[in-house]
Amino acid sequence: MxxxxxxxxxxxxxxxxxxxxxxxxxxxxxxxxxxxxxxxxxxxxxxxxxxxxxxxxxxxxxxxxxxxxxxxxxxxxxxxxxxxxxxxxxxxxxxxxxxxxxxxxxxxxxxxxxxxxxxxxxxxxxxxxxxxxxxxxxxxxxxxxxxxxxxxxxxxxxxxxxxxxxxxxxxxxxxxxxxxxxxxxxxxxxxxxxxxxxxxxxxxxxxxxxxxxxxxxxxxxxxxxxxxxxxxxxxxxxxxxxxxxxxxxxxxKGSKYLGLGPSAHSYNLLSRQWNVADISEYIEKIEQKKVPAEIEILSNEQKLNEYIMTSLRTIWGCDINYIEQTFGSEHKNSLISKAENYISKGHIIFNNNILVLTDEGKLFADGIAGDLFE
Ligand code: SF4
Structure with missing residues (x-):
């Protein structure tokens, strides 16, 4: 979907x-x-x-x-x-x-x-x-x-x-x-x-x-x-x-989406792109049948970091099995070892192979995600 x-x-x-x-x-x-x-x-x-x-x-x-x-x-x-x-x-x-x-x-x-x-x-x-x-x-x-x-x-x-x-x-x-x-x-x-x-x-x-x-x-x-x-x-x-x-x-959850209109962002699992943030340029280009978008092909590391960032912000948490299946066991092990510090501080709960922020951890969500990045 x-x-x-x-x-x-x-x-x-x-x-x-x-x-x-x-x-x-x-x-x-x-x-x-x-x-x-x-x-x-x-x-x-x-x-x-x-x-x-x-x-x-x-x-x-x-x-x-x-x-x-x-x-x-x-x-x-x-x-x-x-x-x-x-x-x-x-x-x-x-x-x-x-x-x-x-x-x-x-x-x-x-x-x-x-x-x-x-x-x-x-x-x-x-x-x-x-x-x-x-x-x-x-x-x-x-x-x-x-x-x-x-x-x-x-x-x-x-x-x-x-x-x-x-x-x-x-x-x-x-x-x-x-x-x-x-x-x-x-x-x-x-x-x-x-x-x-x-x-x-x-x-x-x-x-x-x-x-x-x-x-x-x-x-x-x-x-x-x-x-x-x-x-x-x-x-x-x-x-x-x-x-x-x-x-x-x-x-x-990392599903695909298409953004239409000036400045709108899109993502199709392989790349993300964003339309020009200028209405007159947007109109001009589309009238010429060109989509005025910049495209960035995502590396595996970017995809992994994006998953860590977004999943950690949610109640569903960051799924270690998914990381192993999608990015390999090396990344899984590295993530678990980096998360240990936060687990011991009570900022993350690690249960059923899912990392979830505690209420205290939510206060530092961006910083924690940044520390867990590859
Ligand atoms: S200017 Fe105000 S109303 Fe318009 S998008 Fe920004 S926050 Fe919303």
Missing amino acids: AGIYIHIPFCKSKCYYCNFYSVASSRYYSSFIPVLLKEAELQKNYLEGEKINTVYFGGGTPSLLDHKDLMHIMDKLQECFEISADAEISFEANPDDLNNGKIKELEQSPVNRISIGIQSFFDDDLKYLKRIHSASQAESAVKRCQDAGLENISIDLIYGIPTLTDDKWKINLDTSFSLAIPHISAYGLTVETKTALETLISKGKALPVNEEQSVRQFKILMQQMKTNYFIHYEISNFCKEGFISKHNSNYW
Whole structure:
């Protein structure tokens, strides 16, 4: 089973912390849609006929898509790929776009999972991030979706925002629980290079991000999720039974995926590739029937390291038997010996030939994975 990711590269305005590729203008919108459909045709053999079990509309802001364009994209995907009848079709939406009309349109489309970019239920945090929705819009967007009968809802939250005290973070989590949202993705705020946030902090015009606060709030997150019976299935992802995201799980389990749109990434087990992060160049090249992508053929070591990195972040863990069968016993033995230090510190549990991070280990996930790399 494979996945398709569609990048919708438009936003109403740029959030300060964002380093995803998008343009805060609709100038290219009308030329983008036919080009995206053309890219689907150009790339229809990329997944070699593998059945599609997930389609994900991300961005940017997919909720800026017109209904007819969403339907055209879905029709084109059906035409070019074999999409399974029970495929997960996820759609990212910003709270300010989720009015009754938009929700009705989504209900009439093949979309069956909505991911809402809430980030916080407090206006001062949203202002720090320069999100354009308000806290009350965030809450009413969720309720409107639920009233319309949409059950498979995910929200994004951000912790570590300098204006977000621990008490406010607990309230954000309690609000999510009281809204009965079955899937929550929670990310620590990071200051990415070349973002407005980086510039503002460096000029002393925005409060700096504090690592200790992020660690504290990640611990609160894990604790509150446990108390409220959420499954912590990936470092940043939590859900109620039956609501694990198929799309993200495909990434973490190393399945193939095809990304369409500027800056979208693809992976077919042998190589990964990424489209140019420039909408005008993207349009120009696709119109000439060329996919504007850079390709990297993966070495065995890169594949192994990627597997270690992604699998360790998940509840399914890093499977030593799989490493032996795929990469050889030498790599298996080397990994086990490197992991011993973390097993003795209580950061990793080694059970049934699977390495899994403990809650304490999750605080250092990236560093641990890096140490285990070949
Ligand atoms: S809406 Fe999303 S993609 Fe657009 S600028 Fe904000 S964080 Fe980035």
